[in-house]
Amino acid sequence: MASDGLQRTALDHLWLHFTQMGAYTDPAELQVIVRGDGCHLEDAGGKRYLDALAGLFCVNIGYGFGAEMGEAAAAQMRELPFAINWTFAHPRSIELAAAVTELAPGDLNRAFFVSGGSEATEAAWKLAREYHRVRGERRWKAIARRVAYHGTTLGALSLTGCTELRTPFEPLVPDVLHVSNTNRYHRPPEETEEEFTRFLLDELEATIVQAGPETVAMVILEPVQNAGGAFTPPAGYFEGVRALCDEHGILLCADEVITGFGRTGHWFASERYDIRPDLVTSAKGLSSAYAAIGAVLATDRVMEPFSKPGAMYTHGMTFGGHPVQAAVALKNIEIMRRERIVEHVHETEADFRATLAQLLELPIVGDLRGCGFFYALELVKDKETRAGFSDAECDELLRGFVSPQLFERGLICRADDRGDPVVQISPPLVAGQAEFDQIAGTLGAVLAEAGDRMRITA
Ligand SMILES: Cc1ncc(COP(=O)(O)O)c(C=O)c1O
Structure with a gap:
């Protein structure tokens, strides 16, 4: 289809994400x-x-590896275009789970595959809730940060701290509390980094206490928060967050949907900032966006109660760990290593x-x-x-x-x-x-x- 035909057809039939469709008066603007x-x-x-x-x-x-990625996808399609990850497994999801957990820091030895970042956020929160349930506790609340973006499905949106994205869909999933992010630029100029860290940790602790620590399932934070503009953590921040989570039995989830797979100069930013999360969410860079795949990584401690007979993480999606997407993600890791x-x-x-x-x-x-x-x-x-x-x-x-x-x-x-x-x-x-x-x-x-x-x- 010629360029002007595509533009016209797009305006007639395609619904663009986060886009005021009525703003296009002339197809040539698209x-x-x-x-x-x-x-x-x-x-x-x-x-x-x-x-x-x-x-x-x-x-x-970058955009230059289409031929090689395409070969990997085509080979997988010829061999096995689809197999599910419910009860069965297939070679590519097994190999990808091994490759990703090897790259992840600490004992994040388990990978649960999904189709993208929002699904990873959903899966992490549900996993945290069920982790506590299988251990005999009932915890469901979550703590996230203001202005942080964790996705748009209703659960993920409830964690997202961007008011204008939330308001049209309220009421959201209840019992998410939002705390300050690590934006230091608008803090009092005389405040030291140490004082800033103290302020953030005191606020987090007060929020946990206010929520009732025995009801809080998860704290979710990006290592470097994107929305609001690349907020890096002040010294001692993640060490303090980890300590508070340990003290109150809360799972710490690092949302590495953006920071994972090299963006901060490490395979995972959790390594750069020594975050030691219990859960990591990943998507985007996992396949360099050549495939729609995401993952939740979990430590041995999180997996342990699910390894017992009769226990199950009650969650799944048809396309989670899709063989073609997994083959592309594996090829992405190979290319990232080689280059x-x-x-x-x-x-x-x-x-x-x-x-x-x-x-x-x-x-x-x-x-x-x-x-x-x-x-x-x-x-x-x-x-x-x-x-x-x-x-x-x-x-x-x-x-x-x-x-x-x-x-x-x-x-x-x-x-x-x-x-x-x-x-x-x-x-x-x-x-x-x-x-x-x-x-x-x-x-x-x-x-x-x-x-x-x-x-x-x-
Ligand atoms: C930190 C973070 N988490 C989660 C998401 C949601 O990912 P997706 O758009 O793949 O659903 C995003 C998307 O930009 C993100 O930046």
């Missing part, structure tokens, strides 16, 4: 992406983009950060945060006071200027205001200095102009 290579995408009109968002934090190996992709992130993260740090010279850029290949720039009205923008100004700045301008200039980043306004930068993990420079160059030009338009002066 970008149709038709191919990719390396860190680049191309639309139906032949325009090329540098994808500094890796799809949506997921195409970790030394995690090592590449580790070795070049300082260069990437230094390149992006040049943007801090712009009056509109207040903060650069993140690690590995996972960064956010916070946009401010006044750097001195760290004052942000009103909702109307945010709208004008992000949706009215930054997003369309970046796209126009061939750079895909995400301008996001689920928390304070940020530009998220998270390229494929094969990006190098040429891509770092292009990202910083285009962002610099657009943000300088954005600052002028908003009349922001140094």
Whole structure:
């Protein structure tokens, strides 16, 4: 179908996610992406983009391995296109479980496969509830963080701390409590890192106590929180969270849907921050988004009560651990190892950060945060006071200027205001200095102009 035919048909029949469908007045406004290579995408009109968002934090190996991945998928389809993981097993899910648990830190020795990140979140919360039940306790509540995104199915959405995503669907699954995230930028300037950690841990402890510790099944946290803009943990934070969970018998789940598979320069960010989680959720980078597969990883301690005769995790989905998806994920791990992709992130993260740090010279850029290949720039009205923008100004700045301008200039980043306004930068993990420079160059030009338009002066 020709480009204009595709655009017309899309507007007639395709329902885009998180999209105001009525906003398209002319089919030509809809970008149709038709191919990719390396860190680049191309639309139906032949325009090329540098994808500094890796799809949506997921195409970790970039777009250049389609032939090899396709071979793996085709071979699996010829051999066994489908087998279920309910009671039976098949070779690829077994091999993938072994490969993923070998890469995971500590004794996360068990893998339960699902089809994506939201399903992984659901599965983790249900697993935590049932873990306590099979041990004779009734615990169901969960604690998550404000502005954090854990997915959109009703359970996952209940954990998600983004008000505007939750409100249309209330009432949600009850008994989720939200605590502060690790956003340090808007804390009092005189507060030390140690004091900040203390504040966060005191609040978490008070929340557990308020909920009734014997009713709390799980605390779920991303190692580096994406929504709000790449919040890294302050020193001692995860050590304290682990200690509180241990004290109160609560399972700690690290949501590694984004951070897993190399984004922070480690196979899992739990290793980087020594989180020692009981559960890990994974999706996106597990297959570098070449297949729809996710996983929940569990430690020996979590598995132990389920290994007893008569015990079962009462959960399953037809496509969980699908052989073709598993074959693709296995090939992804093989490619990541062979191409030394995690090592590449580790070795070049300082260069990437230094390149992006040049943007801090712009009056509109207040903060650069993140690690590995996972960064956010916070946009401010006044750097001195760290004052942000009103909702109307945010709208004008992000949706009215930054997003369309970046796209126009061939750079895909995400301008996001689920928390304070940020530009998220998270390229494929094969990006190098040429891509770092292009990202910083285009962002610099657009943000300088954005600052002028908003009349922001140094
Ligand atoms: C941290 C985190 N958890 C869970 C999810 C949900 O994943 P999915 O979109 O695959 O359902 C996302 C998606 O962006 C995420 O970023």
